Structure formats: C-alpha cells, structure tokens
Amino acid sequence: MIELDVQLPLPRFILEVRATLGERVTALVGRSGAGKTSLLESIAGLRPASGRIIIDGVDIAKLPPERRRIGYVPQDVALFPHLDVRGNIRFGSRDETRFTSLAETLELAPLLQRSPSTLSGGERQRVALARALMTAPRLLLLDEPLASVDQPLRERILIFLRRIRDLGVPMIYVTHQTFEALALATSCIVLDEGRVIAHGAPRDVLYEFAAEVDNVFEVAKPRHEPERGITHVSTKSGLELALPHDEVATAIFPLVVRISGEEIVVFGERPTSISSRNVIEGEIVARRERDGSVDLTVATPEAVHVRVTRGAANDLDLVTGRRVWLAMRSRSFRVVG
Amino acid sequence: MSDFGIVLFTLQVAAISTAIIAPFALLLAAWSWRASGVTRTIVDALGTLPLVMPPTAVGYLLLELLSRQHAIGRALDAMHVDILFTPAAVVIACAVMSFPLMFNAFRVAIDDSNARCFDIARTLGSSRANAFARVTLPLAWRGLAAGLILAWCRAIGEFGATILVAGNIPGRTQTLALAIFDRVQSGQSASALLMYVVAIAFSAVVASELLSRAQRRRQAR
Numbered sequence: 007m008i009e010l011d012v013q014l015p016l017p018r019f020i021l022e023v024r025a026t027l028g029e030r031v032t033a034l035v036g037r038s039g040a041g042k043t044s045l046l047e048s049i050a051g052l053r054p055a056s057g058r059i060i061i062d063g064v065d066i067a068k069l070p071p072e073r074r075r076i077g078y079v080p081q082d083v084a085l086f087p088h089l090d091v092r093g094n095i096r097f098g099s100r101d102e103t104r105f106t107s108l109a110e111t112l113e114l115a116p117l118l119q120r121s122p123s124t125l126s127g128g129e130r131q132r133v134a135l136a137r138a139l140m141t142a143p144r145l146l147l148l149d150e151p152l153a154s155v156d157q158p159l160r161e162r163i164l165i166f167l168r169r170i171r172d173l174g175v176p177m178i179y180v181t182h183q184t185f186e187a188l189a190l191a192t193s194c195i196v197l198d199e200g201r202v203i204a205h206g207a208p209r210d211v212l213y214e215f216a217a218e219v220d221n222v223f224e225v226a227k228p229r230h231e232p233e234r235g236i237t238h239v240s241t242k243s244g245l246e247l248a249l250p251h252d253e254v255a256t257a258i259f260p261l262v263v264r265i266s267g268e269e270i271v272v273f274g275e276r277p278t279s280i281s282s283r284n285v286i287e288g289e290i291v292a293r294r295e296r297d298g299s300v301d302l303t304v305a306t307p308e309a310v311h312v313r314v315t316r317g318a319a320n321d322l323d324l325v326t327g328r329r330v331w332l333a334m335r336s337r338s339f340r341v342v343g
Numbered sequence: 344m345s346d347f348g349i350v351l352f353t354l355q356v357a358a359i360s361t362a363i364i365a366p367f368a369l370l371l372a373a374w375s376w377r378a379s380g381v382t383r384t385i386v387d388a389l390g391t392l393p394l395v396m397p398p399t400a401v402g403y404l405l406l407e408l409l410s411r412q413h414a415i416g417r418a419l420d421a422m423h424v425d426i427l428f429t430p431a432a433v434v435i436a437c438a439v440m441s442f443p444l445m446f447n448a449f450r451v452a453i454d455d456s457n458a459r460c461f462d463i464a465r466t467l468g469s470s471r472a473n474a475f476a477r478v479t480l481p482l483a484w485r486g487l488a489a490g491l492i493l494a495w496c497r498a499i500g501e502f503g504a505t506i507l508v509a510g511n512i513p514g515r516t517q518t519l520a521l522a523i524f525d526r527v528q529s530g531q532s533a534s535a536l537l538m539y540v541v542a543i544a545f546s547a548v549v550a551s552e553l554l555s556r557a558q559r560r561r562q563a564r
Contacts (some may be wrong), residue, residue: 051460071465072474078466084459088481097477098467321423 007062008032008145008176012042012048014055021045021200023053033178033187033208035216036197042180043081046147049178050078061144062176065154077138077175078148081153083130085122091133092118098141108136111173114168128159131165139175146170146177152186164189164262164343184212185264188222189207189342209309219267219301219313222342223247226260236283236336245307247282250336262342267301267311269338274322282333286310290328293319300324304332346513346522350539353519356430357498361491362439364445367489372449373475376458387450395441398503401439406506409435432509433516437498445494452486452558453479485558492551496544 007026012019021041025196034042048055051071059067066074085094089112096105107113112132122130138146139310149165152160159327169192173262179186187194187208194211196204213219225239237251239261249263277285288306300319302312309330314324324330344352366522368390375386393401402529409426410416426432454477464474480487502520509516519540526533 050462050466052466058474070470071462074466075468076466078463080459080463082459084457084463086460086464086478088478097464098469137467272532294392323519 007060008228009058010045010049010058010062011057012045012055012067013057014044014048014053016041016044016200016238019083019193019200020050020057020228021199023195023197024203025195027176027178027195028193030192031171031179031190033191033194034178034180035182035184035194035196035212037066040197041200042197043149044200046149046178046180048128048265049145050074050076050147052078070146075141075144077141077143079131079134079148079151080147081149083134085125085130085133085137087122087239089122090118091120091122091125094122095136097137101140104140104142105335108139111169123299124308126159128153128163131155131163135170138168139173143175147177148179150180150182151294152181152183161341161343166188166259168262168343171239184216184218184220185222185340185342187212188220189264191246201312213301213303213311219246219311220264221270221308221310222259222262222269223305223308224263225249226257226263228254228257230255242306245286247334248336249339253339253341257341263339264342265334265339267313270310270312272302272312272314272318272322272324273333274328276331277333280333281335283336284332284334286332286334288330290324290326290330293324293326302330304330306332344517346535346539348514349517349519349522349536350519350543352430353499355516355541356433356437357421357441357495357501358442358530360434361495361500363434364401364438364442364494365491368372368442368445368449368494369487371446372453373479376453377471383401389531390446391443393439394447397398398440398501399507402436402504402507405432407505409508428510428512428516430516433518434443436508436551437501438456438505440504441494441497444497445490448490448493449483449487452490455486456482483558485554489551489554489558490556496547496551499543500540501546519535532536 007149010023010025012021021044023045036042044053046055051069051074057067058065075159081154086097088203097214114136115131121248125133155163165343171190181191191208194206194208195202196211196215204215223241223245225241225247229238232251235251236248237254239249241248254261259322286306288304290302290309291305292303298316299313300316301325302314304310304312312332371386371390374496378386407413409417411420415426460478460482461474464478469477498542500520502524506521511517511521520534523536
C-alpha cells in the first residue's frame with residue numbers, strides 16, 4: 007500500500023497530491039505541465055517536497071534518494087554513457103542471480119557488451135528498466151517510457167512492462183496514451199494543475215477525462231482460420247472477437263488489443279450484409295455529450311465505448327436503454343502487446 | 344643555475360602547486376554545481392577572485408598574511424616554518440594565481456556533465472559523494488584534465504605575486520618568468536628562455552584544447 011501526501015511549490019502552482027494507491031500499477035495521466043514528472047521526482051527524492059510518502063508502512067519522505075529504494079526511469083532514460091550495458095545494469099547492485107534473471111526477462115543478453123550510444127530507443131528503455139529493477143525497488147516510477155518510441159517498438163516494450171508488472175513490482179506510470187493506461191494499470195490518477203481531479207479504475211477515470219475514446223481488451227483462446235485470414239479470440243467476460251490472422255498468428259496469448267471508439271460503427275438494427283467480422287449486440291447504458299460528438303457506453307459482455315457525431319446520435323435516437331449493434335472491422339484492432 | 348635548471352624548477356613548482364589546488368578546486372566546483380541562488384554566486388565569486396585582482400595585489404596580500412605582523416605568519420614562525428622568499432612561497436603564489444583558471448574549467452566541466460545521470464545514480468543507492476565519483480567525474484574527466492593543464496600553464500607563467508612573496512633569488516626562487524625579467528633588466532638576451540616558454544605553453548594549450556573538444560563531442564552525443 008502506498009500513501010502519498012505530497013506538497014511541492016512549483017513556478018505556476020503548488021503540487022498537492024493526496025492519494026492512496028493499490029499495490030499494482032497506477033497510471034498517472036494529465037496534460038503537459040500538470041505536475042506528473044515533479045510528483046515522480048518528489049517520490050524518488052530528487053525534489054525536496056514536504057509531506058509524507060508511506061510505502062509498506064514506512065515513511066520515506068525524509069530519506070535521501072539512495073535510501074528510499076525507489077526505481078526511477080526518467081523520460082530520457084539517462085543511461086550512464088561511460089559504462090557499457092552490463093555496467094549500467096549492475097550499477098546499483100551486483101546480485102548475480104537477479105542480473106541473470108532480469109537479462110533473461112528483458113532479453114538483454116546480446117546487448118551486455120554494447121555502449122549505450124549504440125542502442126536503439128527500445129533497447130535503451132529495457133536497459134534502464136533492468137538497471138532500476140536491479141536494486142529490488144519497493145516502487146518503480148516510469149516517466150512516459152513509450153513517449154519516444156515508434157508503434158512497433160511500443161507494442162514490444164509494453165510486453166516487457168507487462169512482464170515487470172507480473173513480477174509484482176508496484177509501479178507508477180506516467181502516460182499520455184489512454185490505451186497504455188488501460189493495458190497496464192490497475193488504478194489511474196488524473197492530475198491537473200498539481201491536484202488530483204480523478205482517481206479510480208482506469209476504465210472509469212479515462213472515459214471521464216481522456217480526450218480520446220479507447221477500448222482495450224485482453225484476449226485469449228485463439229482459434230486460427232488462416233484460410234479466411236481471421237483469428238477468433240475471446241475476452242475473459244466472453245466477448246468474441248475476430249482479429250486479422252496475419253497480425254496475431256505468432257503472438258503470445260493472452261494478448262492486449264485496442265480499438266478506438268471512433269472506429270466503431272453503430273447500427274440501430276441488426277445489419278444483414280456487412281464486411282465487418284465483428285458485429286456485437288448491446289444496450290446503451292451511458293450517453294455523454296462532448297464538443298460536437300456524443301460518447302456512448304454500450305453494455306456487451308464487455309463495456310464498449312463509442313464516439314459518434316451528434317447528428318448520428320440524434321438520427322438513430324441513440325439514448326440510454328436503446329439496443330444497438332456495433333460493427334468493428336478486424337483491421338481496426340491494434341495489438342498493444 | 345642553468346637555463347635547463349630554471350625550466351625544471353619552474354615545471355616542478357607549477358606541478359606541485361597544480362596538485363595542491365586540484366582537490367580544493369574540485370570541491371568548490373562541486374559545491375557551486377549543487378548550490379543555487381546567492382550561495383552559488385558567492386562560491387563562484389570566491390573561486391574567481393584572484394583572476395580579477397592585480398597579481399601584485401594578491402602578492403602583497405600573501406606577503407602580509409605570511410609575515411610576522413599577521414596571526415598566520417606568527418603561527419608559522421612559532422613552528423619554525425619559513426615560507427617567505429623560499430620555494431614554498433613560489434608554490435603558494437602559483438597556487439593562488441592559477442586557482443581561478445582551474446576552478447572555472449572544473450566548474451564548466453562538471454556543469455556540462457549530465458546532472459540527470461547523477462540523480463539516477465542516487466536513486467540506485469549511491470550517496471552524493473559516491474555518485475559524484477562514479478558518474479560525474481568519469482563524465483567530466485576530459486574537461487577536468489583541460490583545467491589541470493590550464494592551471495599548470497598559468498603557474499609556469501606566474502610573475503607578479505611570486506616576485507613579491509618569493510623574491511627573485513637565482514637558484515632558489517627564480518622561475519622562468521622571473522629569469523626572463525632578470526635578464527631583460529640586466530641587458531642580457533632572454534631568447535633561449537623565451538623559446539622554452541613558448542614551446543611549453545603551446546604544447547599545453549593544444550593538449551587542453553583537444554581535451555575540451557573531446558568533452559564537448561561527448562556531451563553532444
């Protein structure tokens with residue numbers, strides 16, 4: 007259990023965060039300049055803040071950074087340029103068992119002799135993660151680890167982040183991407199002008215505050231039909247989806263996929279002839295007016311968030327309680343990791 | 344003393360004074376690096392002061408401090424330690440006058456090292472001193488070496504403060520700069536000594552410049 011009660015004067019506002027976090031992954035979201043990085047630096051002990059930071063019953067707020075046992079991976083990763091990858095990873099600890107295990111988990115063995123300047127963005131992220139994890143931190147802080155990497159690499163790093171999550175290390179994870187928070191986090195904090203304006207389950211909080219409408223599903227039980235170019239999968243709640251076979255043929259399941267709510271088509275009646283391989287029946291359980299658009303939450307075996315224009319919502323009479331059919335193209339799904 | 348003897352004595356004195364001030368310059372530069380606001384301004388001003396004062400004024404100040412009129416001088420006298428007009432006085436004058444060059448070079452080298460890496464080292468369990476030794480110093484070493492060379496060069500050329508606290512005693516306190524002055528005063532040719540000075544200074548400045556460039560290249564990567 008992590009309890010934060012942090013106050014830190016910043017040039018534009020005073021960062022004041024009071025929150026109790028679960029033991030898994032907390033996504034920290036908010037606009038640029040909202041105080042996210044400052045909060046992480048306060049927790050790591052790199053910015054002197056007042057208040058309390060209690061982890062597992064111990065108040066670490068007065069401890070210097072070296073005694074906090076907080077792993078911190080900043081946005082620029084800050085690998086030590088004068089040390090090779092092995093030297094970077096072993097900087098904080100020489101525990102050989104842990105080193106071997108992390109090198110295996112994060113697939114770093116081929117990189118150990120290399121200089122940081124020769125690594126790609128994704129490789130640098132993995133080395134920084136291993137370096138932070140070597141000290142067996144009681145909390146891992148990640149500042150937008152996927153911000154500077156392109157899409158294929160992002161998917162790959164997310165796989166590693168999920169592996170780290172599964173190691174049981176609690177994480178606070180800064181992100182601008184809704185789907186990242188949905189794919190990784192077990193709770194979510196929205197920060198604005200240094201204050202917590204929302205805290206709860208990622209799905210609820212992000213639907214309320216995120217600019218984009220994303221749906222993230224963890225899928226398993228693949229049934230491949232290569233001749234039809236489709237792989238059928240199921241979510242834990244029983245939602246059946248068809249994904250493009252070529253994109254998931256070699257994937258390791260369970261797999262996280264996402265689809266933007268703007269790419270889902272809503273029908274007022276069951277469509278009889280349609281190219282979309284996913285047509286799901288559901289009931290509108292929430293409707294929210296946005297600037298020029300309407301966000302709907304449709305209850306299917308999983309809650310699905312959809313964004314339509316106000317005109318479409320009015321023409322189809324998309325109100326709470328209405329039965330609708332959602333069409334999702336297989337190709338609209340993106341593999342998250 | 345032969346010309347070569349004068350050169351050797353000067354190089355030795357410059358090397359000793361450089362070695363003596365190096366840890367102090369490093370400590371002050373490190374303090375300046377982590378300080379902020381008024382503290383940093385004061386630390387920087389203290390480190391740079393001898394650079395902007397006339398060397399003769401610095402020499403006079405040292406003369407006063409080391410004479411029996413001052414507590415420091417009296418304390419040294421009580422311990423039967425003679426400083427004034429000895430090779431030790433040459434070392435002190437060189438040290439004081441070359442300190443600002445070394446301090447400023449160190450400060451720039453440390454400032455340009457990656458402060459983020461220092462912070463990360465601390466989150467990985469290193470104390471301030473440990474993180475400084477294991478991360479900041481290796482990242483800044485080229486700039487630090489350039490500072491050592493610059494200070495050593497400055498010590499070789501030191502004149503104004505040295506002549507006041509050490510005099511110009513041939514075979515005892517006479518350095519290259521003082522010997523050239525002496526020969527010009529007595530109408531002799533100082534060209535041989537001048538060649539030594541030019542050769543040493545040129546090599547040292549080239550080495551310093553190469554190191555500084557290497558440091559800048561590393562930061563740009």
